[in-house]
Amino acid sequence: MKTLILFLLFSVSTFAAKPNIIVIFVDNFGNGDLGCFGSKLHRTPNVDRLAAEGTKFTSFYVASGVCTPSRASLMTGCYPRRVGMHVSDTGGAVLQPVARKGLNPTEVTMAEVLKSAGYATMCIGKWHLGDQPAFLPTKQGFDDFFGIPYSDDMTKDKKPDIWPELPLMRGEKVIEAPADRDHLVKRCTEEAVRFIEQHAASPFFLYLPHTMPGSTAHPFSSENFRGKSANGEYGDSVEELDWSTGEIMAALQRLKLADNTLIVWTSDNGAVKRNPPQGSNAPYRGSGYDTSEGAMRMPCVMRWPGKIAAGTVNDALCSTMDLLPTFASIVDAKLPPHKIDGHDITSILFNTKNTSSPWDDDGFFFYRMDQLQAVRAGDWKLYLPLEGKFKNLSAKREASKLELFDVRHDVGEEHEVSAQHPEVVTRLTALAEKARADLGDFNQPGTGQREAGRVEHAVPLLP
Ligand SMILES: [Ca+2]
Numbered sequence: 001m002k003t004l005i006l007f008l009l010f011s012v013s014t015f016a017a018k019p020n021i022i023v024i025f026v027d028n029f030g031n032g033d034l035g036c037f038g039s040k041l042h043r044t045p046n047v048d049r050l051a052a053e054g055t056k057f058t059s060f061y062v063a064s065g066v067c068t069p070s071r072a073s074l075m076t077g078c079y080p081r082r083v084g085m086h087v088s089d090t091g092g093a094v095l096q097p098v099a100r101k102g103l104n105p106t107e108v109t110m111a112e113v114l115k116s117a118g119y120a121t122m123c124i125g126k127w128h129l130g131d132q133p134a135f136l137p138t139k140q141g142f143d144d145f146f147g148i149p150y151s152d153d154m155t156k157d158k159k160p161d162i163w164p165e166l167p168l169m170r171g172e173k174v175i176e177a178p179a180d181r182d183h184l185v186k187r188c189t190e191e192a193v194r195f196i197e198q199h200a201a202s203p204f205f206l207y208l209p210h211t212m213p214g215s216t217a218h219p220f221s222s223e224n225f226r227g228k229s230a231n232g233e234y235g236d237s238v239e240e241l242d243w244s245t246g247e248i249m250a251a252l253q254r255l256k257l258a259d260n261t262l263i264v265w266t267s268d269n270g271a272v273k274r275n276p277p278q279g280s281n282a283p284y285r286g287s288g289y290d291t292s293e294g295a296m297r298m299p300c301v302m303r304w305p306g307k308i309a310a311g312t313v314n315d316a317l318c319s320t321m322d323l324l325p326t327f328a329s330i331v332d333a334k335l336p337p338h339k340i341d342g343h344d345i346t347s348i349l350f351n352t353k354n355t356s357s358p359w360d361d362d363g364f365f366f367y368r369m370d371q372l373q374a375v376r377a378g379d380w381k382l383y384l385p386l387e388g389k390f391k392n393l394s395a396k397r398e399a400s401k402l403e404l405f406d407v408r409h410d411v412g413e414e415h416e417v418s419a420q421h422p423e424v425v426t427r428l429t430a431l432a433e434k435a436r437a438d439l440g441d442f443n444q445p446g447t448g449q450r451e452a453g454r455v456e457h458a459v460p461l462l463p
Contacts, residue, residue, distance in 0.1 A: 030271030032282030046246035054303030065295030077324030077342035084452030102130015108336035111141030234278035363431030
């Protein structure tokens with residue numbers, strides 16, 4: 001009897017220990033856009049509070065500088081080239097409406113991993129991993145979906161003969177077209193709060209890939225925020241995203257879930273170049289869509305009281321690809337059966353002083369579409385001499401030449417030091433060769449690549 005009671009107590013405590021997991025993933029949002037990462041322009045008290053109660057990660061990378069491949073990597077823990085999502089079906093950087101391609105349903109997403117451990121799962125916001133019925137979130141481990149299948153600026157007027165009105169979806173059905181872009185953040189937030197309330201008694205995984213600031217030069221926000229910030233439409237949307245985070249925190253507090261919820265807050269790629277400037281990637285160089293630090297080194301905050309030390313900063317080299325294996329480790333779920341690239345970084349999460357990362361030995365690779373452009377290991381980022389598609393990394397770069405920077409200590413990349421550290425250049429060049437063999441490069445397939453999903457005939461998403 002005593003054994004049975006102990007067993008039951010143990011089972012209950014094990015169950016209770018499984019945290020809820022929330023990933024808030026904003027769109028085209030720069031490192032320097034948050035107060036806690038140095039913005040003097042935007043008011044972001046709610047995300048700042050998450051940082052004060054958790055850890056700020058300062059060498060946290062997405063696996064691509066653009067939407068679709070970045071999201072494919074977050075979902076699968078794999079480089080975009082590994083899962084075939086580095087280019088679109090038409091050779092573009094991201095999927096467009098009525099695309100024949102999508103994330104292969106045979107890939108195992110973080111939603112599927114968490115579902116296997118008994119989690120309720122929902123995706124709320126912008127998906128962008130395929131708009132065909134076979135590729136929707138509900139086919140990739142999410143019990144439910146509310147939001148838009150691709151970027152909010154992919155509106156019918158741009159390609160009236162092919163693209164449908166921007167569809168707002170619930171599950172697999174279009175419930176509104178065109179979607180009301182002004183209220184996407186507000187409505188996604190309300191949906192998120194509802195999902196949290198409905199699943200307060202069981203572990204849940206909420207993936208909240210917000211639609212804003214997004215790809216348009218005129219980000220949308222509701223009347224509560226429009227015209228209120230010191231940075232135009234972009235700033236209004238940043239402040240609404242911060243409000244959204246506050247609403248989610250308030251719901252968790254109200255339901256007494258805040259202590260047993262792991263929150264990850266980050267962006268899919270850096271702020272893009274605009275004239276006049278909108279978002280800020282400070283202190284990093286470059287802007288969204290390429291392989292610069294500004295494009296791929298993201299603001300990231302994680303909060304889980306009692307597990308992740310409050311008010312700390314960690315500069316270990318980490319990536320969105322690490323989240324899938326890290327979540328699997330935390331909830332004791334099985335990893336996908338095929339090779340993934342991310343690492344279990346619980347030793348970094350739970351020990352803020354630990355700044356050594358598995359990527360320091362393996363190397364972290366920066367691809368722009370099909371081209372390998374740079375590699376980081378430890379303190380160092382090596383920009384490779386480029387031939388072929390993209391000769392210039394960003395508009396700032398006149399020529400494509402080999403360059404080495406200590407991006408840990410010289411975060412603004414002011415001092416090119418390849419001549420002083422030839423042994424580092426040799427080591428990182430050798431890592432790049434390994435990546436080329438495994439993942440491929442421009443005009444060169446890799447032995448470790450898998451196929452994306454494809455359909456013969458793509459159809460528009462209509463109400
Ligand atoms: Ca994006």
